[in-house]
Amino acid sequence: MNKHIEKAMSIRNENPMVSNCAQTILRAYAEELGITGDMAAKLSSNFGGGMKCGLTCGAITGGLMVLGDLVVENPYVINQFRRRIADNHNGIPLCCRELLNRRAKL
Numbered sequence: 001m002n003k004h005i006e007k008a009m010s011i012r013n014e015n016p017m018v019s020n021c022a023q024t025i026l027r028a029y030a031e032e033l034g035i036t037g038d039m040a041a042k043l044s045s046n047f048g049g050g051m052k053c054g055l056t057c058g059a060i061t062g063g064l065m066v067l068g069d070l071v072v073e074n075p076y077v078i079n080q081f082r083r084r085i086a087d088n089h090n091g092i093p094l095c096c097r098e099l100l101n102r103r104a105k106l
Contacts, residue, residue: 004028020048021096025062033069050096057096060085 007028011019019027022044026033030040044065048058063081071077085094092098 020045021058022047022062022065023058025059026065029066029070033066054097055095057094057099060094 005028008024011024011027019041023041026040026044027037030037033040035043044058044062046052047061047065050056050058051061060082063085064078067078067081082094086092089099092102
């Protein structure tokens with residue numbers, strides 16, 4: 001398992017859980033982005049819960065923020081990221097509401 005996944009899992013397992021999905025991803029990469037964990041949490045705070053209205057998954061928006069800084073503007077990498085996420089979720093819409101509903105039914 002890579003260090004970012006381990007860091008993200010550690011953040012999500014904090015008790016009490018204080019980070020949304022977007023914050024979890026951005027905080028896991030904060031050091032590489034040259035920002036503090038607190039700054040990462042602030043920058044991504046409004047992207048959790050599908051931008052607070054059940055839309056695009058916060059983990060995806062967090063990943064896109066990381067890629068925006070580390071990879072910059074490379075449409076191929078961004079499209080590969082989005083395709084891989086969709087493939088991992090059987091092509092269902094990548095919105096928070098749908099992902100949570102699907103998980104609740106398991």
